[in-house]
Amino acid sequence: MSTLIKAAQVLQAGQLTTQDILIQDSRIKAIGHNLNQQYGAADQVICADQHVVIPGLVDVHVHLREPGLTDKETIDTGTMAAAHGGFTTVGAMPNVEPVPDTPEKVALMVAENTQKAHVHVAQYASITKNRTGDELVDFEGVKQAGAFAVSNDGSGVQTAGTMYQAMCGAAKAGLPLAAHVEDESLKRDGVMNAGPVADKLGLPGIPGISESAQIARDVLLAEASGVHYHVCHISTAASVRVVRDAKRAGINVTCEVSPHHLLLTDEDITMDNPMLKMNPPLRSPKDRAALIAGLLDGTIDMIATDHAPHTDAQKAGSMRTAAFGITGLETAFATLYTALVKPRLLTLSQLVALMSTRPAELFGLTGAGQLKPGAPADLAILDLTHPYEIKANQMLSKGHNSPFVGWQVYGNVLMTLVDGQVVYGKDQHA
Template identity: 85%
Template sequence: MSTLIKDAKILVAGQLTVKDILVKDGKILAIGHDLHTQYGPADHVICADQHFVTPGLVDVHVHLREPGLTDKETIATGTMAAAHGGFTTIGAMPNVEPVPDTPEKVALMVAQNAQKAHVHVAQYASITKDRTSENLVDFDGVKQAGAFAVSNDGSGVQTANTMYQAMVAAAKVGLPLAAHVEDAALKGDGVMNAGPVAERLGLPGISNVSESAQLARDVLLAQASGVHYHVCHVSTAESVQIVRAAKQAGINVTCEVAPHHLLLTDEDITMDNPMLKMNPPLRSPKDRAALIAGLLDGTIDMIATDHAPHTDAQKSGSMKTAAFGITGLETAFATMYTTFVKTRLLTLSQLIDLMSTKPAQLFGLHHAGCLEVGEPADLAIIDLDHAYEIKADQMLSKGHNSPFIGWQVYGQVLMTLVDGQVVYGKE
């Protein structure tokens, strides 16, 4: 079975160039012009009409909610949302019920992902039993069962010795450790960023130091253990400074930033609005500026959505009682492209590097994040030229908890292919 993608605008050495892409048996067979003269007619033809064709996007931080929390999302709906957003590989976080904290549970989740997912799913195991205890998982066992990394996302590891022993064990078997850095005692009952806005709204705040203090601890533990230490959703100026210093010291640290922390600040919270409640919270304009600077100078390695769907009921009422989290898979590329590439803060090539190439490379997701002959045909066709409105009724995720609904953006995904098969869009 062969498919010819005609008139695809692709990045070649950082420049957009129109070429054809021939796909056969799920892999890219050739890229060039007049491919039919060498390879004969294709079984199917997709006319890209000079729209941008990118290697499938890669998101290492996604909450699929299955098993146990399927009122929020399922493997099927979450991965369809991923395809709608142009993502062809995602990393599924372990805060589900039951937690994948044994080789058997990880193996079951890997099998379910393979059966139900519309895109490639890399599965996290937890760092500790039940994700919040002090008892470590069997790192070698969960790796053999298919885990590509470990994380307690949603909770910080509170005890330094537990984190250090986890890092030593993860380093020994070659598993990246992705950390949700948060000191629970410093966070307290906060629901938004501590500062003048929280005080004006009468809402309990979350200080910057609740994130940065634990991060400072962890980078020294990472240096001592030699683990690949990955920082989830950095949100503060202090965190960027710590990661920058750690990299300069030669510590094996990588980090991600979420689109919402690049796009919004606590000053956008003008009332008690649960749609703007997330963890870590939207920070100050100063923090946002530091995140953008870290993105531009390479301190921040990648963009990851922290896609966290909830039901409408769970995101209603007050920020004091509503769930933390927003969706992101279906809005990430368009909001990033519109805000950063259209304004020339980033090039398109840099954005694809941050949202596809680097996350795949740094997490060892082989064959993801590249558009090359011989590699799987994981691709997205994107209209960069026409504005559209983000609408809740067009989202494929179960969760509609997004502050970006109603935004006018560029970068609409028209079609997504996984292993050469169309999983979103129409031929």
């Protein structure tokens, strides 16, 4: 089966050039001009109509909610949402029921992902049994069963001894350890960023030190253990400073930032609004500025959505009682392109690297994040010219819990291909 994508603005080496893309047997065969003369007629032709083609996006931090929490999301709906957002590879976090904390459970989840997913799914195992305790998983066993990394996302590892032993085990198995960094003794019952806004609204705050203090602990443990230590959803200026210093010291640390922390601050919370409740919370404008600076100087390695769908009922009422988290897969590229690339804070090439190439490279996701001959035909076709409104009723995720509904944005995903097959898109076949 061969597919020819004609008249595409292809993003390669930081440049957009009009070329055709020939896909054959799930891989990119060639990129260039007059490919039908060299390779013969393709079985199908897709007219890109001068729209931009990029490598499929890669998100290492997604909650698919299956098994056990399928009222919020499923592998089916979550990966369709990913395809809608231009993502072709996602990393599925382990805070599901049951937790994938044994080789057998990991193998079962890998098989379910393979059967049900519309995009590639890399599966996390947990760091500890049941994700919240101190008993470590069999790191070598979960890796052999198919885990690409380990994380207790949703819960910080509270004791240094447990974290150090986990890092030693993960390092020996060759698994990255992705940490939800949060000292619960400092977080307490907070629901938003501690500061003047929380005080004004009368809501309990989560201090930034609850995040940065645990990162400071962990980078020294990472240095001692030799593990690839990855910080999930970094959100404060102090955290950026700690990671920057650790990198300068030669410690193997990487980190991600979520779109909402780049786009919003606690000053956008003008009332008790659960749609703006997330963990870590929206921080101050100073923190947001530090995050953007961290992207620009390379301290922050990638962008990851922390896609966290919930039912309407779970996000209703007060921030005191509603669930933490917002969706992100279907809004991430467009909101970031509109807010960062259009005003020229980032280039399109930089944004694609942060959302595709870099996460694939740093997590060893072979073949992902590439747009070149021989690579898997995982790509997205984007309309960067025409604005559109983000609408809840057009989302493919079960969760509509997004503060970006109603935003006017650029960067509409017209079509997503995985292994050369159209998994999302309008009928653009010629």
